[in-house]
Amino acid sequence: MLQLSSISKSYGDNVLFEGVSFIVNPGDRVGLVGPNGCGKTTLLRIIVGEEPPDAGSVRFTPPDLRPGYLGQSLAFAPEETVADYLGLASEGLAAAEARVAEAAMALAAAGEAEREELVAAYDRALAELERVAEREQRAREAAAVLAGLGLRSLGLETKVAVLSGGQKTRLGLARLLLDRPRLLLLDEPTNHLDFEALEWLEAWLRGYRGAALVVSHDRTFLDRTVSGILELDPLTRRVTAYPGNYSDYLDAKLREREKQMAAYKDQQERIARVEEDIRRLSGYAASIERGTIHYHQRKIAKGIARRAVVQRRRLERELEESRVEKPALTWHMKLEFTDTPESGREVAILEGVAVGYGGVPVLRDVSQVVRAGERVALVGPNGSGKTTLLRLLAGQLDPLTGRVRLGAGVRVGYYAQEQEGLDPSRTPFDVIAEVCSASQTEIRTFLHRFLFTGDDVFIPVGDLSFGERARLVLARLVATGCNLLLLDEPINYLDIPSRASFERAIAGFGGTVLAAVHDRYFIRQFATRIWHVSEGRVASYLGLEDLPRR
Known part of the structure; x- marks a missing residue:
């Protein structure tokens, strides 16, 4: 359904990510996680074509698939109303049905000379009725979606421009859910949602048959909605896939870190042993050379010194080929409240x-x-x-x-x-x-x-x-x-x-x-x-x- 191949993006000297590749299959629910500023929103914008990658490609299956994208800001026309934004019917079903009935009556009473023109008029009225009926159905669905997102009291003629930031976010989410695209791209969809709206959205996503790629910092939401995690790592600038929800991802990261730390400690202990052997051999060879001028003894000392050099080169080659890096400490905010003054009870x-x-x-x-x-x-x-x-x-x-x-x-x-x-x-x-x-x-x-x-x-x-x-x-x-x-x-x-x-x-x-x-x-x-x-x-x-x- 969605395939990214070797996507890279930089702004000047700031490399956001490079060589990013992953696949989202039909029905997948995937969370995209990583610290602020690592490029998650940029990656979504590249997927929907709002920003070009420096390298790599985005491919949809089928090729004409168009994902539904919820960004962190809402784009709308200055005078646009809630009804306009949601694409709801501007006229009632009854009026469209009346026009079809009128066209049918005119066609029944028409002579042969007028028939062709009236058939075309009837077809147009019928097509319009179908469009209005679809919009009426959309209006009924919209009422349920708006209620679920806590916008039940929002008048359809309300100007989008006067809504609060939270209401705009939820309105954008409502339109996206009404459109029911086969692929959803959601950038922080839970911001400004209260508990009941969160639970409603979680239930909606569980029943949604398409695929979803979700950027969110809400751990409970990710635990309840996704079956896979993509981690965008600012250190490696690459994406790594993990099965399961966010808690499963955390467990996997902890096991990875523990395994890497154990391998790192083992290698450091081996390095220390080999370097101690090298120092011992070098010291022994030097002491022999200082203590004698006998050719045979000095020849033995040179052989021992060569063994130390061979061991040093072997260790250097080993570290070039398979050095285990110490697990990096991620760069987190260091927040401490110190010296808090006392207050009354x-x-x-x-x-x-x-x-x-x-x-x-x-x-x-x-x-x-x-x-x-x-x-x-x-x-x-x-x-x-x-x-x-x-x-x-x-x-x-x-x-x-x-x-x-x-x-x-x-x-x-x-x-x-x-x-x-x-x-x-x-x-x-x-x-x-x-x-x-x-x-x-x-x-x-x-x-x-x-x-x-x-x-x-x-x-x-x-x-x-x-x-x-x-x-x-x-x-x-x-x-x-x-x-x-x-x-x-x-x-x-x-x-x-x-x-x-x-x-x-x-x-x-x-x-x-x-x-x-x-x-x-x-x-x-x-x-x-x-x-x-x-x-x-x-x-x-x-x-x-x-x-x-x-």
């Missing part, structure tokens, strides 16, 4: 709070307490008020009614989902310099822990990718020394290794955390309590399994 108290915009409450009668050290996951449908609640606790919104109190010694750090707190004209160096007193060298060393190296620290924020901005916001939170973290989708743009680093950092954080997050794997590792935000209310639960289902 009750960190945040909400008493009968209503909060909203323009006097209209989004949330009502919220009474909750956050205690020191808790890790609270905010979950709920998109648009239910999770961001509003975080903004309230961050002091960016005032309650309409009720009271919000922060405990003694609480210092708030707020991570905004859209990263609007970053000035696009500033650089990462500027951002950190504004919140901490340190030398240029110390700031650059600090930013290096968040994967900003060399002159990257002087790139304007507006030119950074979403993933790079996410790392920068996290760096600023670390630098400010807060003890209450309010995080709005903090891992949306982080790759899987960086998510794992973030999990470890949060586990070691001495303060309190409230995080709006949809990554179910992360929540199970992180949360001590769940706040479910829905229908204007906030309810507390112990775990994901306790949440109400529709």
